Structures are given as C-alpha cells and as structure tokens.
Amino acid sequence: MEHTTSTTTPAPPFGRVLCAMVTPFTDSGTLDLDGARRLAERLVNEGCDGLVLNGTTGESPTTTDEEKADLIRAVREAVGERPSILAGVGTSDTRHTIELTHQAEKAGADGVLVVTPYYSKPPQDAVEAHFREVADASGLPVALYDIPGRTGTRIEPDTMIRLAGHPRIVAVKDCSYDFLGTQKVLARTDLAYYAGCDEHNLALYAVGAAGCVSTVANVIPGHIRAVLDAFDAGDPAHAAALQLRATPLVEAMMAAGLPGTVTAKALLTTLGLPAGPVRSPLRPADRETLGALLTAYREAVTQA
Template identity: 75%
Template structure:
C-alpha cells in the first residue's frame, strides 16, 4: 500500500503518556489519576496513554491497570481517547490484558515489542496479530528498541499494516529513515514517542505525539502541533526548540521519564506521588533543575 497523504489520527493528536499516581504507601491513587487526567485534557491533551512506560507498567498488577482505565474514564468521559498499555513479554498475558482493557472502557491498546526474549521478526508478527485478534480495540504498536532490545523492522510494520485493527505506531525507534519508509508505504498513523522528535515526525506525516513532557506542559506540547497545523511552521519550530532543555532534562539526562515527571508534578503540587521500586525518586538537585527549566519554559511567554 502506498500512502497518498497523512492518515487520520485514531486516538487524537496530542497524547500524554500519563504517570500513574500513587499514594505515599505506594497504592494506586485513583482519585489523583482522575484529577491529573482532567487537568491534562483541559490544557490541551485529546488522548491519554495509561499504564505505559511513563505509567510504570512493569509494576502494575492486572487489576490496577483495569482500575486505572475505569477511574480515568469516569473523570474525563468522552473528552479524550484512552489508550491502555497491554504489552508484555508474554503473548498469552497480553491477550488477557487487551480483553480486560476493552471491558474497562479503553478506546485502544498500546502493545510494546516483547522484551528480553528477543523474538525474531516472524515471531513478532505472530505476537502482534494474536493480540490484535483478541479484542475489538484498535492497536498502537510500540517500537522502542532501546528498552526492549529488539526493534520492529520496517518490513515487519509494512506487513502488519494489513491487519484491520493494527492502526498506529508509537515511534521511539530514533530512526527517521525507517519511519519515513513505513509512512510512505502504509496508512499506519504514526505518533512521535520521543519528545525531541515531535515536530520532525509531524512534518513528514505523523499524526501526533505520545509525550512524556506533556505531563507537566500539556499546553506547550499541544501548541507545537497546533502551530504547524495553522500554517506557521516557524512558530512550531520555535516552540519545539524552546522546550528542548526541559525535554532533555526529563528524558535524556539519566533518569527515566516516570521519575522526572513525578518529581516535577509533586513539586508543582499536582497528583503524582512516589515511584515504585526499583525506580527511585529524583534527588533535590535534579528536582530543583527540573523546576527551574519548567519555570523558564512556562514563564517565557506564549507568543514567540
């Protein structure tokens, strides 16, 4: 299939990879999750990814994941698409999770490449098809080889695009050439999963982003894409570049995004709580730097 234009955005344009708030004791803070989700939607996010990497998916039980989807659905109603993280290293378990997510009210499912076991590409195809076949939810494939140890090769993505429920990709491959090859030959809806690539991927045909940084500056992230859509790529570029120091501090300075996002949210008085082990909270120096960069970005004005 040859793509003749930008595909539709099945889950919205500005998606936040939302943290999972916990109480001080480490239990899920479902009320806090609802409050945070409402804020994100009010400030520009039209989709939320729940129980993904930034949501500390490896530490969530199956019941906690379903409860999270229900709580956020109750809070935001139909105002935003909810994409539930259901990917694991076990096909059978992922099938169970996607069915549970559908029952809980999710609009879609994020399915990460099976990690650690490093299956070959034909096994990846079989895994993704089995999960997509297990429910009626549309699927977003999650290509993040730096974490999983294996990528979804472009030819594999091109073959998977023929599945009626495999509709999109969260792209953290950091391989712009490969991404363009898939965009040119399929109608898969690409979402930039690395905040530094939001504008670059959008400019070549992605439909939006799944942003970690949107946890703390949802309006700014939405503004990058809105400026481009309004025919002002220069403004979009200025907004992207202005966010670069915060993006680097949150996602590329040695601490996972869940840690940095929660450090900032807690410092700003917003629902987040602790991270679960083995992650550890950011120290005072890291938190102070994040706060300073956040203040610099949000106080720099909105009309560059």
C-alpha cells in the first residue's frame, strides 16, 4: 500500500519532546518538591511539551508510592495543563502496577508509562496479558516501555502489533535497539513511537516517530527540541547537524558506564539547577566524570 503525506496527522498523544525528568532530592535525600516544581517549569519554558515522571531517570525503583503521587501532584500544580504528564507506573507485579496506575490517574497524570515486567522474564503471552490488564484498569492512555537491556524481556514486534489493537494502548517508548523491528511496528500500526535513547531521536523521527523521551533534555531541553523543529521545518541537514552537535554530550551522559540519572543530576547540580543526590545503590559521579560531562555540555551549548 502506498503511503502519502497527510496534513491531518493526529497530534502526538503526549507531545513531541518529552523530558525523562530527574526526581530532585534534598541534601538529606528526601523528596524536594519545590525543586521539582522549579525544574519542571524550566523544562517546559525551554521547549518540553511533555514530562515523564517516576521513570528510570526519575529513580522510580527507590521512590515510594507516596513520593510518586506527591511528585505528580506538585509538578501538575507548577506547570498546569501546558505539558502532558506521563507517569511511570511499571513494576514486576501486575497488581502493583495497576495500583500505581489508579494512583497516577487520581494525582493528575495524562497517561501512564508501563515497562515490561522485569526479573521474572515472562513469556510473550504473559507480557501481552500484563499490558492488557493494566490498560483495562483505568481510563488513562498507556505508553508501553520496551527496554530489554534493563528488564531482560523484549516486547516482540508481533506482540506490539497485537497490543496496538487495544483502544487505550497508544504509544511506545522505544529502547529496544532494534530499528528494523521498530519500523515493522510503525508500518503496521498507529502506535505513536517515542525514541527512548537520545542517539535515536532524529533517526526514529525521520521514519515516522511521534517524538522522543529524552534524558539529555534535563540539561539542554531547547537543543533537543531544536533538532525536531528543524526537521519539521523541512531542513533535515540542519536537524542532522544539531543532532551530531549534541552527540558528545549524549555519549557522555548515556554511554559512559553510568546511568543517565547519575550524569544528569551531576550536571544539573553543577549548573545550579534542582537535582540533589542520587539514592543508593546509585552513587554520584566522580570528579573525572564530571569534568568530561562539563566539557561535552559546554561544547554543545557554545555552538548552539
């Protein structure tokens, strides 16, 4: 079937440029809701039209259910309805995931991000059933989170295609590193794909993704948006140049052996922005790592 460009393409369900926001903590390690409000406002003012809260970058494995709800409420209060709020609710337990989904709905989230159940490594029929149960449990739209490098289990393309038939499963955060599989799903479904790995933001957008969920946007939100804006403006060469300009920072933050949470918080703290420490078992970046991060950051913003 031949595809043609349409001027009536539906708006992405959660926006185009979503930041996987860190969860700020105080120096003593408690939730810093004032810092979260200030960080969220900055991200929205500088170009993010969506925020992912309580995700991997938000240290969801080490925040309590109460903290997760408090964070959603505080950010919603700060930014109003300007951005979408996508709440991470995924756990290894279907019942707990449903509880967190109900909690996120009450707290004001616009949708939920549901990761593949981890550690137990369920087969594909169980993965599919898990997502359907969560999607059936509330009125919120669902984004599936495919990150087998962390969960140990892939959402296989054929499973994704079947799940696309559910009326509330509308999007995918893609960290599969399977570009062929992703294109297969894009070609056969209406799922809104979001690049979940910053190095794929432009490449995935160019083949029909809705946008990105970016960890690097914590520190350069305007630059991440500018990449997609340039592509939309019909200037793919400029979009590519911007993407490549950010690549050293992407590598320093996401591929240098530390979780993005650690590197994002290190940079934010150094820049005087809300972040605070990471929670154990994560540990802060050392001085050498911070130096490399700052060098990459300055190169990105100096040329921007």
